Amino acid sequence: xxxxEDLRDINVQQGKLLDxxxxxxxxxxxxxxxxxxxTVAQHHNGLCVIMIxxxxxxxxxxxxxxxxxxxxxxxxxxxxxxxxxKRGAQFVNPNSKLCNxxxxxxxxxxxxxxxxxxxxxxxxNLKSSPQLIAQRCDSDGYIAIIQPKKEEEKTxxxxxLTEEDFIRHRQIRASNKHELDDIMESDSxxxxxx
Amino acid sequence: xxxxxxxxxxxxxxxxxxxxxxENLPAETTDxxxxxxxxxxxxxxxxxxxxxxxxxxxxxxxxEKQCKQSGNSPDSFNLLSDDxxxxxxxxxxxxxxxxxxxxxxLQDSTILSLLDRCKELLSEYECVxxxxxxCSNVDLLNxxxxxxxxxxxxxxxxxxxxxxxxxxxxxxxxVPQVVNNAxxxxxxxxxxxxxxxxxxxxxxxxxxxxxxxxxxxxxxxxFKSARLEDALSRSKHEEIEKYKKLPGGAIQFSVAIAxxxxxxxxxxxxxARDMSQTPWLKQDGILISGNVEDxxxxxxxxxxxxxxxxxxxxxxxxxxxxxxGSGRPYYVQLTNVRKFPTQAMLDELQVxxxxxxxxxxxxxxxxxxxxxxxxxxxxxxxxxxxxxCIIKTEDRVTDEMIQKLNSVENLDLVQKTPIRVLxxxxxxxxxxxxxxxxxxxxxxxxxxxxxxxxxxxVESLNNRLVVAEVVSEAGTYIKEFVHGDFNRTVPNVGTIxxxxxxMLQLDVVxxxxxxxxxxxxxxxxxxxxx
Ligand SMILES: [Zn+2]
Numbered sequence: 125x126x127x128x129e130d131l132r133d134i135n136v137q138q139g140k141l142l143d144x145x146x147x148x149x150x151x152x153x154x155x156x157x158x159x160x161x162x163t164v165a166q167h168h169n170g171l172c173v174i175m176i177x178x179x180x181x182x183x184x185x186x187x188x189x190x191x192x193x194x195x196x197x198x199x200x201x202x203x204x205x206x207x208x209x210k211r212g213a214q215f216v217n218p219n220s221k222l223c224n225x226x227x228x229x230x231x232x233x234x235x236x237x238x239x240x241x242x243x244x245x246x247x248x249n250l251k252s253s254p255q256l257i258a259q260r261c262d263s264d265g266y267i268a269i270i271q272p273k274k275e276e277e278k279t280x281x282x283x284x285l286t287e288e289d290f291i292r293h294r295q296i297r298a299s300n301k302h303e304l305d306d307i308m309e310s311d312s313x314x315x316x317x318x
Numbered sequence: 319x320x321x322x323x324x325x326x327x328x329x330x331x332x333x334x335x336x337x338x339x340x341e342n343l344p345a346e347t348t349d350x351x352x353x354x355x356x357x358x359x360x361x362x363x364x365x366x367x368x369x370x371x372x373x374x375x376x377x378x379x380x381x382e383k384q385c386k387q388s389g390n391s392p393d394s395f396n397l398l399s400d401d402x403x404x405x406x407x408x409x410x411x412x413x414x415x416x417x418x419x420x421x422x423x424l425q426d427s428t429i430l431s432l433l434d435r436c437k438e439l440l441s442e443y444e445c446v447x448x449x450x451x452x453c454s455n456v457d458l459l460n461x462x463x464x465x466x467x468x469x470x471x472x473x474x475x476x477x478x479x480x481x482x483x484x485x486x487x488x489x490x491x492x493v494p495q496v497v498n499n500a501x502x503x504x505x506x507x508x509x510x511x512x513x514x515x516x517x518x519x520x521x522x523x524x525x526x527x528x529x530x531x532x533x534x535x536x537x538x539x540x541f542k543s544a545r546l547e548d549a550l551s552r553s554k555h556e557e558i559e560k561y562k563k564l565p566g567g568a569i570q571f572s573v574a575i576a577x578x579x580x581x582x583x584x585x586x587x588x589x590a591r592d593m594s595q596t597p598w599l600k601q602d603g604i605l606i607s608g609n610v611e612d613x614x615x616x617x618x619x620x621x622x623x624x625x626x627x628x629x630x631x632x633x634x635x636x637x638x639x640x641x642x643g644s645g646r647p648y649y650v651q652l653t654n655v656r657k658f659p660t661q662a663m664l665d666e667l668q669v670x671x672x673x674x675x676x677x678x679x680x681x682x683x684x685x686x687x688x689x690x691x692x693x694x695x696x697x698x699x700x701x702x703x704x705x706x707c708i709i710k711t712e713d714r715v716t717d718e719m720i721q722k723l724n725s726v727e728n729l730d731l732v733q734k735t736p737i738r739v740l741x742x743x744x745x746x747x748x749x750x751x752x753x754x755x756x757x758x759x760x761x762x763x764x765x766x767x768x769x770x771x772x773x774x775x776v777e778s779l780n781n782r783l784v785v786a787e788v789v790s791e792a793g794t795y796i797k798e799f800v801h802g803d804f805n806r807t808v809p810n811v812g813t814i815x816x817x818x819x820x821m822l823q824l825d826v827v828x829x830x831x832x833x834x835x836x837x838x839x840x841x842x843x844x845x846x847x848x
Pocket of ligand 1 (some may be wrong): 359360361362363364417418419420421422423424425
C-alpha cells in the first residue's frame, strides 16, 4: 500500500523528460535556410534524437507531407538493421539530408541529420500523421534517432548551439531584420507555456 | 607436492602384507589366469585377481569385505574400515615389497603417505560438507597384469585407489563418504585431485611390452587394445618373470585440492533511490558510494574466505527504483572458498548484513546447488512483475480517465526497444502484455505531502498526480509504458488517459517467483575442529 512516507522524497518538480535524460543543442538556419532551426537531443547513453526547434516556421503551419525519400536513390526510411551493433545502418553526416517537409501553404523545408553517425530509426508515424512534427516537435514528433561512433559520442554536439547561443543567434538574426521585438514576444510566450 | 610410492619401504624385504596368496585362490576362479600369482602381490591386488570373474566385486562394500577376509594376520591393516590414527606409526615401521601389479599404488604405506599430504592441504578448509576424489588414468599400469601373465583385471587400479582415498579423506573431514563415482563432482564442496605419474625410465621400460608383440604404439604412447589380450596370452614365461621385478621409486603423486564454486541463494529488497545494483559511475565520473552487489557479496566473501564473490539476480532495477515486497531473487557465486557455508552461518550473516545496511536488506539466505541457480535465470523471463508508479499528468485527471486505466486487462503493447537502452540492445519491436492496472488520483492530503505543503504547487498538481499499480509480463519496459518514449511504446498511459504523462517514481512491489527453493536439501555440515 502507498503510504505518505513513500511520497516524502518525491520530486514533483522534476524537469521534463528531455531535460532530465538528454543534452539539448540546436542548429540554426540548417542548410543556410533562415529559420530552418533544428534541435538535437543527445541521451546520456550517447544516442541523438533529431527534432525541429519549437520556433521553426513549420510549427505554426499545417504539414501536408514528411518525405524521407531525399533523392531518387536514397530513402532514409529504408532501414534494415541487425543485432546490437546495428549492422547495415546508413551512415550520415551533419549536412546529410534527412527528410523533406511540405506544408499546405506550399512551402517546403529540407531537414538535416545534424550529427555524424548511424541512422537507427526514422519516425514512421510522421508518414501517416505528418502534423505530429509541428504539434509535438519535442516529443512524439521527433524525426530520427542517430547513433554517433563510440569515439565521437562526447564530441558530436560540440559544434552545435547551446540554448543561450541559440537565443543570441536569433537576436542577432532578428536585429538584422528589425524583428527583435517579435522574437522576444514569442520567446516569452514559449517560456510561459513550459 | 611429490611423493614416491615406496618411500617408506626398505629394499627387498618380504613382509606379511605381500605374500604368497595362491593358496587362497578359489578353484572356480582360476580358469582364465592360470599363470602364477605367487609373490609380491599386495592384499588388494590379490582380491582383484581372485574375484576377477565375480562382478559383485565392482561394488565397494563387497571388495572391502573380501579384503578383510583375505587379510591373513590379525593385525593386518585394513584402511577401508579401521581407524588409521593408531596404526600409522606402526605401519610406517613395517616394510613392504612393491606389489608388481599396482606398483605399490594400492598399498597401505602409499595411501598413508598420500593421506598425510592431503590432511596438510585440507587443514586450510573449514566446515567442509562433502568431498570427492579424482585420479588421473594409469593405463600403463593396467597393462602390467597382461605383462605379468595375469591377464585382464576387471577391477581397475584407479577405481580401488579412489575408494581408498575417498574413504580416508571423508573420514578425516568427518563427512559422509560419497557413494559411487564422481559424476556429480560439481555438487561436492571439495575435490581432491590426484595425479599419478611414472617418472622413471627404467620403470617405464618395465611397463612396456616388447616391440615384437606389436601391441604398443611407441610414438603415440598408446596400447592397441584390440590386439592386447591375444598377443599377451602368447607371451613366453621368461618374459613374464622379467616384468615382475619392479625398480623402486617410480611412481609419483601430485595432490591438488580444489574447492568447487559455492552458491548462496536469497532475496533482497532495496529501499533507496540512490543505490545501483553494481558499481555505478555518474555522468560526472564520480563513483556512487555503495551498491547492492557489494553490500550482499562482500560479507559473504570475507566470511567464507572466497577469492571472489559475484552476484546474479533475476533481473535488476534501475538506480532510482526501489525493490520492495518480498524482494528480488538472487544468488552469490563464491569462488574458491576456504570455509563452506552452513545454514547456521548464513542465518548469522543475514542478521549482520541487515544491521549494517539500512538501504539494502537480504532474506532467506541459504546454501543452494549449481543446478538450483538455473531457476533464477529462468525466472527472469517467466514471471509477472508488479510495479507501483507515481505519475504526473499534464492535464487534470477525471474519474472517467482513471476508469479507463482501471479497465485495462491483458492489454498488449507494441514496444520498440527503448531509447534508454537502444545503444546496447538490438533494435526490435516486441509485444508485451499489461495484465492489470489499479490506479487512483492521489488524495489532497497525499498531494500536499508530495508537494511538501507548497500551496501553489498543491494547487497546480491537485488531480495531476496518479498512483498506479501495474501488473505486467516480465520484460515489459514500464517507464516507457508510462511516458510513451516518444510514442515508441503504444498504447501507453498517456494515450490511454489522453494527456501527456511522466513518471515521478517507480517501485517494484512484487516479483512472483519461488526462491530460494523451499525444498532445499539442507547440507548437514559438520564443522571440524582442526
Ligand atoms: Zn597391488
